[in-house]
Amino acid sequence: MIEIRIHGRGGQGSVTAAELLAVAAFDDGREAQAFPAFGVERRGAPVQAFCRISDKAIRLRSQIYSPDYVIVQDPTLLETVDVLAGIKSEGTVLINSERSAAELGLDTSAKVVTCPATQIALEELRRPIMNTAIMGAFAGISGAISFDAIERSIRHRFREELGDMNVSAAKRAYDLVREQTQ
Amino acid sequence: MRKMIEGSQAVAEAVGLCRPGVISAYPITPQTHIVEELSQMVADGEIEAEYVRVESEHSAASVCLGAVAAGSRAYSATTSQGLMLMAEVLFNIAGMRLPMVITGVNRALSAPLSIWNDQQDTLAVRDSGWLQLYAENNQEVLDMHIQAYKITEDDRVLLPVMVCMDGFVLTHTYETVDVPTQEEVDAFLPPYDPLYKLDPSDPYTMGAFAGPELYQEIRFEIQRDALASKDVVKEAARDFQAAFGRWMGDVVDAYRCEGADTVYVAMGSVIGTLKDWVDIRREKGDKIGVLKVRCFRPFPLDELRESLANAKRVVVLEKAVSVGAYGILPGEVRAALCGQPNQPSVHAAVTGLGGRDITFDTFDEMEERSQAGEMDFFAGLRQELLEAS
Numbered sequence: 422m423i424e425i426r427i428h429g430r431g432g433q434g435s436v437t438a439a440e441l442l443a444v445a446a447f448d449d450g451r452e453a454q455a456f457p458a459f460g461v462e463r464r465g466a467p468v469q470a471f472c473r474i475s476d477k478a479i480r481l482r483s484q485i486y487s488p489d490y491v492i493v494q495d496p497t498l499l500e501t502v503d504v505l506a507g508i509k510s511e512g513t514v515l516i517n518s519e520r521s522a523a524e525l526g527l528d529t530s531a532k533v534v535t536c537p538a539t540q541i542a543l544e545e546l547r548r549p550i551m552n553t554a555i556m557g558a559f560a561g562i563s564g565a566i567s568f569d570a571i572e573r574s575i576r577h578r579f580r581e582e583l584g585d586m587n588v589s590a591a592k593r594a595y596d597l598v599r600e601q602t603q
Numbered sequence: 604m605r606k607m608i609e610g611s612q613a614v615a616e617a618v619g620l621c622r623p624g625v626i627s628a629y630p631i632t633p634q635t636h637i638v639e640e641l642s643q644m645v646a647d648g649e650i651e652a653e654y655v656r657v658e659s660e661h662s663a664a665s666v667c668l669g670a671v672a673a674g675s676r677a678y679s680a681t682t683s684q685g686l687m688l689m690a691e692v693l694f695n696i697a698g699m700r701l702p703m704v705i706t707g708v709n710r711a712l713s714a715p716l717s718i719w720n721d722q723q724d725t726l727a728v729r730d731s732g733w734l735q736l737y738a739e740n741n742q743e744v745l746d747m748h749i750q751a752y753k754i755t756e757d758d759r760v761l762l763p764v765m766v767c768m769d770g771f772v773l774t775h776t777y778e779t780v781d782v783p784t785q786e787e788v789d790a791f792l793p794p795y796d797p798l799y800k801l802d803p804s805d806p807y808t809m810g811a812f813a814g815p816e817l818y819q820e821i822r823f824e825i826q827r828d829a830l831a832s833k834d835v836v837k838e839a840a841r842d843f844q845a846a847f848g849r850w851m852g853d854v855v856d857a858y859r860c861e862g863a864d865t866v867y868v869a870m871g872s873v874i875g876t877l878k879d880w881v882d883i884r885r886e887k888g889d890k891i892g893v894l895k896v897r898c899f900r901p902f903p904l905d906e907l908r909e910s911l912a913n914a915k916r917v918v919v920l921e922k923a924v925s926v927g928a929y930g931i932l933p934g935e936v937r938a939a940l941c942g943q944p945n946q947p948s949v950h951a952a953v954t955g956l957g958g959r960d961i962t963f964d965t966f967d968e969m970e971e972r973s974q975a976g977e978m979d980f981f982a983g984l985r986q987e988l989l990e991a992s
Contacts, residue, residue: 440777
């Protein structure tokens with residue numbers, strides 16, 4: 422079972438990202454579970470969302486304390502939230518940042534990958550909603566979900582032109598992290 | 604068809620498939636997605652129900668009461684403070700023997716204000732005359748709603764059913780759910796054919812005044828039929844299995860209880876996490892099982908006695924407190940086992956209040972403390988906060 426914890430702020434689409442990851446994993450023929458943990462229900466407040474992907478039915482409903490993957494949607498959270506808490510030493514942290522992993526200098530034995538998802542979103546969507554770009558990046562770093570499934574899951578939620586723009590953002594982020602990690 | 608959907612959507616789809624004539628609800632977190640989805644389905648013409656918007660949960664329940672009295676199948680959903688506001692009407696619906704289904708989304712009660720999950724709210728209305736079913740996962744949530752209409756409308760029952768599902772933990776979780784077709788549900792659940800309904804050409808009075816010479820007999824009949832409804836709950840689960848091929852227990856459901864010295868008893872979504880934990884403890888050689896109480900009202904007295912007959916220690920987990928007394932389910936399990944041969948010790952563990960996450964550590968703590976002989980305790984407390992106050 423793969424466990425993913427997403428850190429973001431209210432309004433950034435963290436919960437939607439977890440849901441779309443689950444939809445994409447399901448589309449790939451796997452079992453999945455996605456659920457939120459709001460601190461308080463308001464824009465800007467730190468939120469967490471969780472996603473589990475497995476080949477068997479998932480019964481466990483605790484929050485995720487030892488993730489295989491951590492996705493950080495807002496780099497300012499690095500200063501206020503212990504986003505690395507419990508991450509597996511062989512795990513991967515994916516951070517939405519224009520800075521490189523070396524520049525961020527996180528104190529962890531987990532692999533750190535960055536992706537300028539907000540910048541990509543501004544260019545592709547003309548809005549700073551970066552959750553679909555970060556989903557593309559996740560598919561790129563993890564291989565846990567195929568890009569085709571990510572694309573179908575995005576198009577299921579966002580129709581027509583909005584779907585095209587979000588898929589473009591996801592594809593750019595996917596290609597970018599694959600260049601970085603190969 | 605298997606779908607990856609949110610628990611709330613699974614409820615909305617199940618309710619839609621049951622073809623209610625009237626839906627009335629007042630939105631409240633974390634029930635909101637259910638009624639948003641249903642109002643959308645009505646607006647889009649996907650279901651033929653009338654959606655009645657109201658100014659409070661008291662009115663939502665009252666609208667449903669009237670709808671069922673007039674011969675329509677009705678539905679509502681609420682949670683927490685909303686359920687408390689409905690309480691007066693809930694007793695009336697049951698007392699008037701009006702069959703209907705409400706989703707009781709489980710959320711903590713104020714104060715302090717919490718939008719998060721525990722089961723204090725539905726347990727607080729356990730004596731209302733409503734039957735109460737508690738779901739483990741979203742497949743069971745969906746299936747239970749369809750079974751609930753079959754149970755409530757059975758002439759032997761005519762008591763309303765509350766399908767209880769943990770707020771956020773189930774309502775806001777995406778997971779795989781197999782959604783049946785309309786034809787399949789129609790074949791299982793025939794149209795509502797009321798035994799009695801309000802009709803100007805054949806007048807009845809419902810909910811009339813009953814003096815001391817009548818009231819007690821009417822309450823006796825409610826109690827008699829509620830107890831007997833256990834057979835109908837079991838029948839609905841069996842018929843559902845025959846029609847849809849799924850079985851998640853009838854009034855209780857045992858998991859790895861064969862040869863178990865210790866059995867954990869609980870209700871709702873915590874059962875899934877408990878099963879994973881039991882698998883780990885079993886691998887270590889601990890003889891532990893899980894007993895899910897799926898039907899809390901009517902209370903599965905004989906089934907609990909039978910399922911727990913060989914247990915030496917029973918730990919009852921509860922996401923609620925009967926303040927100033929003992930746990931609610933734990934107290935009832937104790938009473939059920941009192942005087943039975945080889946009576947086990949029954950330990951009451953309160954946890955998961957107001958959304959406190961329940962983990963394997965929580966169960967390990969319960970195991971340790973119940974083994975040490977503690978009878979009533981809170982698990983997963985943050986001691987540092989208590990020491991600071």
